[in-house]
Amino acid sequence: MSNPALRQILAFYRDLGITELYLAPPPTMPEQLPNPLTVLSGDDTLDLIRQDMGECTRCRLHAGRNKIVFGSGNPASPLVFVGEGPGADEDAQGLPFVGRAGQLLTQMIEGTAKKEGIPVVRDQVYICNVVKCRPPENRTPEPDEMQTCGQFLFRQLMVIRPKAICALGSTAAKALLGTRDGVMKLRGSWHKWNDIPVIVTFHPSYLLRPYNQNAKREAWEDLKKVLHYVYD
Template sequence: MDNEQVRAEALRALRRSVADYIGFLAASGVRAVARPSPSGPAAPAGRAAPAPLPSIAADSGGLSTPPADEGLPLTLEEVSRELGDCTRCKLHAGRTHIVFGEGNPKAEILFIGEGPGEEEDKQARPFVGRAGKLLTDIIQKGMKLRREDVYIANIVKCRPPGNRDPEKDEIAACQPFLMKQIRAIGPKVIVTLGRPATSLLLGRSVQITRLRGQWQEFYGIPLMPTYHPAFVLRQYTPKNRGDVWEDMRKVLEKIGKPH
């Protein structure tokens, strides 16, 4: 046998071994095998199989690379550990605290805003300033849910200076962690608060005044775009408040809790 034949025979033997091993796993009831992740700890066995990996694209077209994570979803604790004391973008320089997000780790409803403000930065909690109080009222008084029943997060986890919009590179650095949070929670419905969050998740620039109230989809998850509470506070009209309430009624219907 020459070298070529030896290599071919070795390859055939390897294929037979792999096929035998896959047959053994299948016979043992194994239906999926997690690929080891170079970027973080392996997920514990026994968790539900993941949805197809979503890739978030920015409305500006700046984010075209999906997060390289095809294994089982991490838990929120694991995502937080992986985020660590993050310095992946320039927003770290001015923050007091990272605002990771909070709420029920298996929430049916996930609210996603833009970024922490001054009060959020101080308290390390999302939506605790004036706009946060309005969001809490919407959840508790309007939807008759507890704030801790839902999950609240932002597209960036550190406060942009002067509450400016997050920039493309900052969103690009932070969005893999939002992605992992979405996968960890597995919500029935995502509510995007305002234009930046809606544009990011839909991967195109949107006009929130046109799109709000109309069901969208984020990789199989129904997505309801609505106004950011800060916008409603700025333009505190019965029409704007009524629009948000209308949107939330649709969300409650979608999760089987019609108001």
């Protein structure tokens, strides 16, 4: 590959907020290296991203996973929810937000939409996470894991190009906005990821803790805001 082409690819990734690249494919699975030229050509698709991911071993999280949790929902959705990473139920089923937190997320989306007269159900939005493999003991993903797996998330978002993104929790906010600020500080106003408006709200698993009940009202407010922005 010529230097100008390589520079163009690196600039593209830098614009996406990616500062570290895995430069060589794992020796056992050479076909897994994503082809950045495909990304540049605008021909990228969710299927291609999933294909590039393969049985990914690019970061240490692969060691404890059962299933990769790529994402689910409407691939043409104007609204994408981004969480942190799979938990036990998600890891077992290969689907995002299917455990208790997922049920709460469904209630939050559908309950708010119904109350606000917006005809949207969960299947009509797209839901994914920053990391696609379950961190051990549900720990927070490490920066290098977020960096490596974030490349897939960014490609997903570039393909879907939603009207808005809802970041669920501080890990998603950090991955998208490169900020160290927490949800308390970030919620309530609009941010941007590559010109796409981003709302930050609490992760549903945070809202499940009994002592965080006050945050629920704020999360409903955030959802109301993003749903009206996208669907009005």
